[in-house]
Amino acid sequence: MLDIIVQNLFSPVVLFFVLGLLASLFKSDLKIPNGLSEGLSIYLLIAIGIKGGIELSHYSIHSILEPILGTLLLGFSIPIFTVVILRFMKLDLYNAIGLAATYGSVSIVTYGAAISFLNYQQISYEGFMxxxxxxxxxxxxxxxxxxxxVLKKNQNHIRYSSQQIGIIANTTTHKWIDKEILRESLFGKSVLLLMGSLTIGVLLGEGALPTIKPLFIDLYSSVLILFLLNMGLIAGQRLPEIKSNGMKLLLFAILAPLIFGTFGVYVGSMVGLSLGGTTLMGVLAGSASYIAAPAALKTSVPEASPSIYIGLALGITFPFNLLFGIPLYFEMAKWIN
Structure with missing residues (x-):
């Protein structure tokens, strides 16, 4: 276990993240231009989406139905658990919802780093991941x-009883969700690029490889290094904001990925994924979004503080997963499989 953690710590992607973090902490003038940062994000979203689509074209929907259902279970249950935990910690409703969306969604870069980790370990995984x-x-x-x-309209939202969960589950969504919320959830930049690239990959299949391989496959690891250098710079800038939010939230940012990551590893094993696939399912559940979710929260929940949901996700959970979480999920997957 210690050897795996050390290997992960001394991988290029992690070391460049640390370099960016140190540059920010020591007030270096190192800066990634905003245009380049945006371009790197778009590149990673397209690369992951189109590669997933090409791999998905090899499978029938019946053969991957269980992993899809397992993923949806994570997507619907983790936000509920997060809200319950944070309201128990006396965090206000808006920031609890902000963190629920952030920790229920996934970090594309953490997932990419996990793939690099598995490739380094020579561990295969299902292409449809x-x-x-x-x-x-x-x-x-x-x-x-x-x-x-639902909770804003329910005067007794502090009580999280089984009866209330039933109220939430049986509420008709058209009364609660407006068109803008639906648009942010389904057609935000990150989701649109991922879904669009995935669809293109499914439609074209192996026929797309000659075109996409030089850019989106061969250069993927190198571009990821540049992106993580930028993430290190941003994470360092967010650290002072995190300190002002108290030890309880700092503890949550470390324990949440462990709890949800363990849940993800268990779900991955239950739906029959391989060692590599189970590890990645743990990474999906244990990571926190700082791209798609914040974009939706900015307009839908302006009362939630970005310094909390972005600060915790990017300043604490992201480096924790990058340094320790990924090898921990791998060890959990080895044990449960």
Whole structure:
């Protein structure tokens, strides 16, 4: 276990993240231009989506139905658990919803780093796992916003009883969700690029490889290094904001990925995934979004503080998963399989 953690710590993607973090902490003038940062994000979203679509074209829907259902279970249950935990910790409703959407969604970069980790370990995984990344994005955002509207209208929302969960489950969504919320959840930049690239990959299949391989496959690991350098710079800038939010939230940002990641590993094993696939399912459940979810929260829940949901996701959970979480999920998957 220690050897795996050390190997992960000294991988290029992690070391460049640490380099960016140190540059930010020591007030270096190192900066990634905004245009390049946006371009790197778009590149990673397209690369993951189209590779997932090509792999998905090899499978029938029947053969991957159970992994899809397992992914949807994570997408719908993690936000509910998050809200319950944070309300128990006396966090206000809006910030609890912000963190529910953030931790229910997935970090594309953490997932990409996990793939690099598995490749380094020479561990194979199911090709359709990239498609599950896309599937996990929207449900968590959607259910979090639904919970917000339900709890705001329910005068007894502090009590999380089985009766209340039934009220939430039986509420007709058209009364609670407006068109703008649906648009942010389903057609935001991240979800749109992932879904669009995935669809293109499914339609074209192996025929797309000659065109996409030089850019989106051969250069993927190198582009990921540049992106993680930028993420290190941003994470360092967010650290002061995190300190002001108290130890309880800092503890949540570390324990949440362990709890949800363990849940993801268990679900992955139950739906019959391989060692590599089970590890990635743990990464999906244990990571937190700082791209898709914040984009939706910015307009849908302006009362939630970005310094909390982005600060915790990017400043604590992201480096924790990058340094320790991924090898931990791998060890859990080895044990449960």
């Amino acid at each position: 990239n498609a599950l990344v896309v599937i996990l994005e929207s449900p968590a955002i959607f259910i979090s916003l639904l919970l917000l509207n």
